[in-house]
Amino acid sequence: MKFKQLSLFLENQPAHLKQPCRILAEAGIDIRPLSLADADQFGILRLIVADWERAKHVLEEAGCAVRVDEVVGLEVADECGGMAHVLEVLEQGGHNVLYTYAFTFGEAGRAVLFMRFEDPDAAIAALQAGQIHVLDPVRWLKRTE
Amino acid sequence: MHQPGTPTQEQPTFLPRSAPDYLPEPQLRELQLTRLQAIVTRAYERVPLFRERCEQRGVQPSDLRQLADIQHLPFTVKNDLRDTYPFGLFASPREEIVRLHASSGTTGKPIVVAYTQDDLDVWSEVMSRTFAACGVHAGDMVQNAFGYGLFTGGLGAHYGAEELGATVIPISGGNTERQMMVMRDFGVTALCATPSYFLHLLERAREADIDWANLPLRVGIFGAEPWTEAMRQRIEQESGIRAYDIYGLSEIIGPGVGSECCAQDGLHIFEDHFYPEIIDPESGAPLPDGEEGELVLTTLSKQAMPMIRYRTRDLTTIIPERCRCGRTLRRIQRIGRRSDDMFIIRGVNVFPAQVETALLQVEGTLPHYQITLSRKGSLDQMEVAVEVTEAVLSDTVGGMEALQKQVADALEHIIGLRVGVRLVEPQSLPRSEGKAKRVFDNREG
Structure with missing residues (x-):
């Protein structure tokens, strides 16, 4: 139930962000969130x-250092209080969110949150x-292709 | 095949060509004195600058009654070679000189060095003893990636390896693709290179999915730039080869002045041809064995260009104890510091090797680094750029900042200054194919 997230180190300089995006584009790989x-x-x-x-x-191969981590994806209603509700559930279980980012994917009224936890399995159980709808990576990536 | 990091057992071999390595000490000292008297006489008679300086000091070759009398002779410094450019220090007539080399030097004119046929024979001999001390033998396949040309490294190693009876591949430096192909296809067992270039090769071999562990490469002969013991351990662990440090300089002969042996505990100076002293770099006073100072070398047999008390600018110690390999030749500590490489920042003396040591203490940081010096207002700034590798990459800014702090702490601990640390992308620092340039001094004036 966990997504593999790739992390890349980039120097904060013009054109450095473009480079990995270009490499993925040339390999026909679509960047999702x-x-x-x-x-x-x-x-x-x-x-x-x-x-x-x-x-x-x-x-x-292009010389980037790449790190792989597991993150949890969850679907919430794209409405007032949707995020707050998720955070309350996590807070009750004592699960600290290391970082998160949100994403909408063309399904009206739905949003996806990606969250990184120290212990993702425990966080998934709590969610x-x-x-809370924890996404199955394979199915979700296929559905939103 | 031996396991990475575990020393292979190598017994000293008493080959005739290595015999001078094991001369009983009294005989060695006697030989040195005889040769010293002869070479000083030669220089006195044939090199005007040397004679002039001796006369100023009121010393004559006949004053040399024991080895310790060498301290009464004048020093030779690098500028003497520049001032007498190109041929002013030659002691042989031009027609006896069969080879010239030159070192580019970063400022001004190059320095030119000369060899008679006898000098070349001595050079081959000491380089062949170097290879033997590093466990290379007849039948080995030697890839010589030292630069060929005016630089002494390539040809010096070349003739030494041939003299030993090894097969030499004169590939010279650069062209990493071809180096890897030759290494694999020719079954190379020993490689001569700068340590920084070897690391570069290792990286590229990994990217090219070369099955490094199954290559027959056994020995690395590394020189031409200072490197640390920590760097050696890194090289040996990552490559599974034995990495040896060798020492030499063009002014004296080129590579072949000194070499490590199977003990990897200091470099034996080929004392039957080169007489080492350690002096206080400030006062010039001789220091006893065991004390650190500047290495001064005298060529005992070089005909074309005798160097008397040449100040190398290299800082080291003569190790007083006898080596466990059995050689009677005295050893110097490996040279991590050259007084030329030192720079001063905010009143503190810093050597690039200290930066390397600090980086190697932080798990996962590669020994690829670059030091930039600049001036902000009246304050000197030093920044060390370090490449981020997969091993140290974090997915959080906090994690990367912790790494930055860890590196800055390690540097502060060793050099005693808080300096800037800049994390840069992998493979973004230039890789050298010869001597690595580590320090960029952008301070004006």
Whole structure:
């Protein structure tokens, strides 16, 4: 029930963000959700793609350092209070969100949140117990292709 | 095939050609004195600059009654070679000189060095003893990636390996693709290169999915730039070969002045041809064995261009104890520091090797680094650029900043200064194919 997320280190300079995007484009790999964490001198690009192994391979061949982490994807109603509800459920279980990013994917009224936890399995259990829809990566990536 | 990191057992072999390595000490000292007297006489008679300086000091070759008397002789420095450019220090007539080499030097004119046929024979001998000390033998396949040409590294190693009876591949530096192809297809067992170039080769071989563990490569002969013990351990662990440090400089002969042996515990100076002293770099006073100072070398047999008390600018110590390999030749500590490489930042003396040591202490950081010096207002700034590898990559900004801090802490611990650390993308620092340029000084004036 976990997504593989790729993280890339980029220097905070013109054209450095473009490069991995171009590499993936040339390999015919569509970037799905994406987030960029920025610091003064560098950034960390986080990506979710359907074929993460191939994406990792082509990026590494091009000289990028790529890290793989597991993140949890969940679907919420795209409405006022949707996010707050999720966070309440997590707070009750004592699960700290290391970072999160949100994404809509063309289905009206629905949004997807990606969250990174110290212990994703425990967080998934808590979310499911709270009746929150935790996404199955294979099915979701296929459905939204 | 031996396991990475575990020393192979190598017994000293008493081949005739290595016999001078094991001369009983009294005999060695006697030989040195005889040769010293002869070479100083030669230089006095044939090199005007040397004679002039001796006369100023009121010393004559006949004053040399024991080895310790060498301290009364004048020093030779690199600028003497520049000032007498190109042929002013030659002690042989032009027609006896069969080879010239030159070192580019970063400033001004190059320095030119000369060899008679006898000098070339000595050079081949000491380089062949170097290879033997590093466990290379007749029948080995030696890939010589030291640069051929005016630089002494390529040809020095070349003739030494041939003298030993090894097969030499004179590939010279550069063209990494071809280096990898030759290494694999020719069954290379020993490689001569700079340590930074070897790391580059290793990286590229990994990218090219070369099955490194199954290559017959056994020995690396590394020189031409200072490297640290930590770097050696990294190289040996990652490549499974034994990495040896060799020492030499064009002014003296080229490579072949000194070499590690199977003990990998200091470099034996080929004392029957090169007489080492350690001096206080400030006062010039001789220091006893065991104390650190500047290495000074005298060529004991070089005909075309005798160097008397040449100041190398390399900082080291003569190790007083006898080596467990059995050689009677004295050893110097491996040279991590050259007084030329040192730079001063905010009043603190810093050597690039200290930066390397600090980086190797932080798990997962590659020894590829670059130091940039700049001036902000009146304050000197030092920034170390370090490549981010998969091993240290975090998916959070906090994680990367923690790495930055870890590197800055390690640097501060070793050099005593808080300096800037910039994380850069993998493979973004230039890879050298010869001597790595680590320091970029952009300070004006």
